[in-house]
Amino acid sequence: MRYLLLGVTWLLVSAFAVAQAPANDACSAAIVLTETSVITGDLTGATSDQALQDCVSLPNEDGVWYKISPTSDKQLIFLIGTDLQEDDYQLSLFSGPDCDNLTCELDYSGFDPNYINNTLLAWDATAGNDYYLHVAQVAGGSAPNEFELRVEILDYQVNDDCSGAIAVTEGSYSVTLKGSTHTDDYDSCGSAYESDSPDIYYTFTPTESGSYSATVVSVFGQLEKLVTVYSGDCENLTCINGGSYNGGQYYDATAEWDATAGTKYTILLHADAADGYGNFVFTLEQNPPTTNDDCASATVITPGSYRGSTATATPTENIDCDDLGEGNDHWYAFTAPDNAEYNITTNSLYTTFDTQLILLSGDCANPTCEDDNDDYGNNYYSRIDFTATQGVTYYFVVIPFDEDVSGNYELTLNRAEVPMNDDCASASDITYNSTVRGSTFGATASAALTDCEDADDNDAPDAWYRFQPTTSGTAVASLVDQFTDYYTALTVYEGTDCNSLTCIAGVEEVFSIVEFSELSFDFTEGTTYYIVVHGEDDDEFGNYQLYLGEPIDRNQPQTLPNTTSGPVLVMETGRYYSTISAAVAAVPEGVARTIIVESGTYPETVNFGTKLIQLKIVEASPPAGN
Known part of the structure; x- marks a missing residue:
């Protein structure tokens, strides 16, 4: 009987513990918030409260309470959820002198894609009022009981209206629409339309005349952004131009205009919705002069790398070369000094948009389409390999995949060159924990290359490295890097005679979709190893970066x-x-x-x-x- 009573007692205590309600389960016990903070809460055991008014879009009365009593006018922003899943929470904001006399001000439930699956609620609070926030799970939703609530109690920005506009110069700035309200000082301008969004103002007075761009890119989600440029004073703003979300790859908005030195321009940043309290990167810059906007003004180049921006370029119509787009393009001209193999590529960290390349020959009046490429190797970059004939002029056209997108790019023209380490006998030495860059463009296929595990013997151009360790251990050979721009393979051999090598390890690209190769192998002090970089197939060649060194634990x-x-x-x-x-x-x-x-x-x-x-x-x- 004693054990039975103890068991019953334990069950009662356990049941009581499970049913224990949070400390702020009732409105009267609301946790008081006085400053911006991040709060961890738990809805386990939460119950309903009669103070909760009928204003929730997806009613669930089981929740917890928080209270804010601002002593000056503030903007309240509440953000709940995580960046990794669609957490279904509902937030309800009330005002009133006490919990028995609450007025529902605003509620929001579900997730907001503008804020990466978070639930956001914002309110302009008046000094002297009491505000009560109710946090609950959406009925039938998947939100966990434990939550993280980000509370921001914000002063209003000084540039919340035109009269407080902040003067800026060319550059990039981190800005936010939090702590701002909507003003009625503007109408639609250019492609920027009037909205109920919060907004902020800046002024810019250029020191020299020219073409300028004001660009905004949101930090969170796919929040559509607007940017508008005006001249005149705040009482008499005159529309110059406006930009809105253009459906492009980077969800940005740009307003371009021809500015006069010494003239003050007012720049308005806003969003397309009343709840668009997002963070932005705001960039103001003078557009570089466009000299290669068409075939006639093509920039003459030789092998090397060239950077540009298509921000002020215009489309060239009727380029008769496949079905590539007709966005803002740049032209380059190259007259081959010899009969040789060349390639052009936009593979660079400087390139900020999905590119396409067109290769033409002949003259501008009647060019001949030689080749074109949208994506090569690393998806969003482009590359064309071609055989040049001495004395022929070739034209390279850089064009965006999406005709509404502009941006920076780097174009590189390469001439095929036989590398110094083209075969086993001329292998370059490489040491442990080192990185080298090279190219197999112009290399030849080596007879010493044989089938080795997952790497096939083929006629792809290759480059050889010799590794002579002074200790024993394990090494990884990796081509995982942005610089690597083709479908690669790696092979490791052991031996001192290039005509009699022993296979140690071999692999083609080991990551799906992209071209990178990586393998590991054990090495012994005093033994000679050869590491061969080559293509997955006979016709694969290009740039690569090879790392040899300590194993990489990609799960750490x-x-x-x-x-x-x-x-x-x-x-x-x-x-x-x-x-x-x-x-x-x-x-x-x-x-x-x-x-x-x-x-x-x-x-x-x-x-x-x-x-x-x-x-x-x-x-x-x-x-x-x-």
Whole structure:
């Protein structure tokens, strides 16, 4: 009987523990919030409260309460959820003198794609009023009981209206629409339309006349952005031009205009919706003069790399070469000094949009289409290989895949050259924990190359490296890098006689979709090893970066110094995320991605797993007074 009673007692205690309600389960016990903070809460055991009014779009009365009593006018922003899943929460905001006399002000449930699957609620609070926030799960939703609530109690920005506009110069700035309200000072202008969005103002006075661009790119999700440029004073703003989301790859908006030195221009940044409290990167720059906008003004080049921007270019109509798009394009001209193999490519971290390339020959009056390419190797870049005839002029046209998109690019013209390490006998020495770059463009296929595990013996051009370790251990040979631009294979041999090598390891591309190869092998002190970089197929060749060294555990978290929590851009998709972790989570397995972050001081530990990711850190600074 004693054991039975103890068992019953334990069950009663356990049941009581499970049913224990949160401390702020009732409105009268609401947790008081006084400053911007991140709060961890738990809805386990939450119950309904009679103070909850009937104003929730998807009613679920079981929740917890928070209270804010601002002493001055503030903007309240509540963000709940995670960046990695669609968490179904509902937020309800009430005002009133006490819990028995609440008035529903606003509610929101589900997730908002503008904020990467978070639920966001914003309200302009009046000093002296009490506000009560109710947090609950959407009935039938998948949100976990434990949640993270980001609360921002914000002063209003000084540039919330035109009279407080902040003066800026050319550069990139991190800005936000949080802490701003909607003004009625503007109408539609250019492609920027009037909306109920919060907005902020800047002024710009150029020191020299020319063509300028004001561009906005949102940090969170696919929030559509608007940018408008005016002349005149705040009481008499005159529309110059406006830009809106153009459906392009990077979800940006750009307004371009011809500016006069010494004239003050007012720039309005806003969004397309009343709840568009997003963060932005705002860039103001003078557009470079366009000298190669058509065939007649093509820039004459020789082998090398050339950077440009299509921001002020115009489309060239009726280029008779396949079915490539007709976006803003740039032209280059090259007259071959000899009969040789060449290629052109846009593979570069400087390239910021999905490119296409067209190769023409002849004259501008009647050019002949030689070849074209949309995507080569690393998906969003383009490459054309061609045999040039001495004395013939060739034209290269850089054009965006999406005709509504412009951006920066780097075009490289290469001439095929036989590398110094073209065969086993001339192999270049490589040491442990080192990285080398090279090209198999112009290399020949070596007779010493034989079938080796998963790497086939083929007639692809190759490059050879000799590794002579002074200790024993394990090494990884990897071609995983943005510089590698073709479908590769790796082979490792052992031996001192190039005519009698023993296969150690071999692999073709090991990550789906992209072209990178990577393998590991054990090595012994005093033994000679040969590492061969070659193509998966006979006709595969190009640039590569080879790393030889300590094994790479791609499943271990990595601490990324000198990075920030945003903006984080996955370049090939144009999507923005709030953290690097969220951006990494959005990258499919085996798909190469370039993640661009601002410089800063927010260290973040990120688990890349087996994903192929290259970080590019860019500078950005907030404007004075913001």
